[in-house]
Amino acid sequence: MPTDDLPIITTPDGSRTALSARYGEAYGSRHGAATQARHVFVEGTGTQEHPAPRVLEVGFGLGVNFRATVADAARRGAPLAYVAWEFDPAPVEVLREVAGADMPAVWAALLARWPDTAPSAPVHVEAGGVAVTVHFADVLEAALPQDWATALYLDGFSPTRNPEVWTPDFVARLAGALAPGGMIATYSAAGHVRRALEAAGLRVERRPGAPGKRECLRAIRVA
Numbered sequence: 001m002p003t004d005d006l007p008i009i010t011t012p013d014g015s016r017t018a019l020s021a022r023y024g025e026a027y028g029s030r031h032g033a034a035t036q037a038r039h040v041f042v043e044g045t046g047t048q049e050h051p052a053p054r055v056l057e058v059g060f061g062l063g064v065n066f067r068a069t070v071a072d073a074a075r076r077g078a079p080l081a082y083v084a085w086e087f088d089p090a091p092v093e094v095l096r097e098v099a100g101a102d103m104p105a106v107w108a109a110l111l112a113r114w115p116d117t118a119p120s121a122p123v124h125v126e127a128g129g130v131a132v133t134v135h136f137a138d139v140l141e142a143a144l145p146q147d148w149a150t151a152l153y154l155d156g157f158s159p160t161r162n163p164e165v166w167t168p169d170f171v172a173r174l175a176g177a178l179a180p181g182g183m184i185a186t187y188s189a190a191g192h193v194r195r196a197l198e199a200a201g202l203r204v205e206r207r208p209g210a211p212g213k214r215e216c217l218r219a220i221r222v223a
């Protein structure tokens with residue numbers, strides 16, 4: 001993908017994201033990409049309080065959620081395992097520019113192995129207490145880990161533009177990846193997304209949204 005297809009934008013909290021020409025929308029919130037990552041995904045799943053989080057992400061994108069999670073784990077000295085899927089990896093220059101000077105060891109190691117093309121073999125790196133695997137493949141065809149994730153970040157593009165990652169069938173598969181007590185977080189509060197999470201047997205809670213959104217959702221595997 002040429003970098004021209006991904007113009008970078010600086011958001012009001014000073015963090016950056018990019019616009020996807022393919023989907024016609026931004027990867028992260030234009031109202032604050034880092035703020036959304038922290039509020040919706042890290043705090044939405046209680047990851048900032050977990051002693052050893054295991055995160056599964058649908059849509060690694062530009063790594064904004066990953067870097068927010070790494071920053072939190074590093075601050076607390078908590079070991080972090082992170083597994084993500086991304087079927088359309090952005091060019092490494094875009095990931096680097098979006099992150100700017102924020103360069104923890106695991107991010108540098110991941111960018112050093114970032115593929116030029118997709119599909120590609122998964123990349124696994126470990127540094128600074130973080131183990132991360134990115135699968136460069138369609139998550140719909142993935143064998144997801146079972147009963148594993150303490151946190152699941154459901155961060156596809158919007159349900160209207162990227163509907164396949166929000167279907168009841170796929171959401172039920174995601175629920176199976178959660179460990180007992182694990183939580184799915186998403187920025188969408190659409191009624192059909194909430195109903196899909198409930199139909200998967202999860203207890204759904206509405207939360208105040210990140211800037212620019214009234215509400216977001218968390219869904220908990222109770223048993």
Ligand SMILES: C[S@@+](CC[C@H](N)C(=O)[O-])C[C@H]1O[C@@H](n2cnc3c(N)ncnc32)[C@H](O)[C@@H]1O
Nearest residue numbers: 059060061062063064065086087138139156157
């Ligand atoms: C909203 S962006 C994710 C932003 C990202 N979480 C971040 O922190 O920068 C959605 C991402 O999901 C990816 N995606 C959409 N459908 C997918 C699928 N079926 N399999 C794998 N990745 C998918 C897109 O390519 C895109 O990178």
